[in-house]
Amino acid sequence: MENKSMMILAWILVLNICTISSVVQCEYYSQSPPYKPVLEQKTNLHFYLHDILSGKNPTAVPIARAASGQGPVPFGTLVAIDDPITEGPELTSAVVGNARGMYVSASQDANLALVMYVDIGFTSGKFNGSSISVFSRNPITENPRELAVVGGRGLFRFAKGFITVHTHSLDQINGDAVLEYNVEIVHP
Incomplete structure (x- = not known):
């Protein structure tokens, strides 16, 4: 009797699986259009980012901080940013966009490194309304250093590439x- 019960249960399971798989195939299967290669283009950009931790209107604000550590951005500090990007190194030069996102201080040794997610959005010129997405380790004691571009919006949709960063100036006291x-970057 026990064998018959097991056989009946096995057949019920087989029938259910067959029914479910046939429904899934019918509802979700469709013909794919033929592949059309997308021509990619390379774009080079040059600008300056102003990361201001001090003063009345900082553009980088700590939102979480570990209990220990020294310096403007000790290990474990999470910082939200809305940094202006400009054509030249002076804050008074033409603003071309902003870098919005966050970074976290992610190293415990003297070689300070940040891990950052930043959306660099352009607000003027040919790329107005477009942005590039950066998600990368940023070893700020290295000069130059390289960050990864992992995507974008607008004209930079599906972008990939890298950023070479040079520290133009750094205030060791306030950061x-x-x-x-x-x-x-390379993009369609």
């Missing part, structure tokens, strides 16, 4: 920095 960004 304010002006960074020169040379961007090389």
Whole structure:
């Protein structure tokens, strides 16, 4: 009797699986259009990012901080940013967009490194309304250093590439920095 019960249960399971798999195939299967290769183009950008931690209107604000550590951005500090990007190294030069996102201080040794997610959005010129997405380790004691571009919006949809960052100036006391960004991206 026990064998018959097991056989009946096995057949019920087989029938259910067959029914479910046939429904899934019918509902979700469709013909794919033929592949059309997308021509990619390379774009180079050059601008300056102003990361200001001090003053009345900082553009980088700590939103979480570990109990220990020293310096403007000790290990474990999470910082939200809305940094202006400009054509030149002076904050008074033409603003071309902003870098919005966050970074976290992610190293415990003297070689300070940040891990950052930043959306660099352009607000003027040919790329107005477009942005590039950066998600990368940023070893700020290295000069130059390289960051990964992992995507974008608008004209930079599906972008990939890298940014070479040079520290143009850095205030060792308050952490304010002006960074020169040379961007090389490939996109459709």
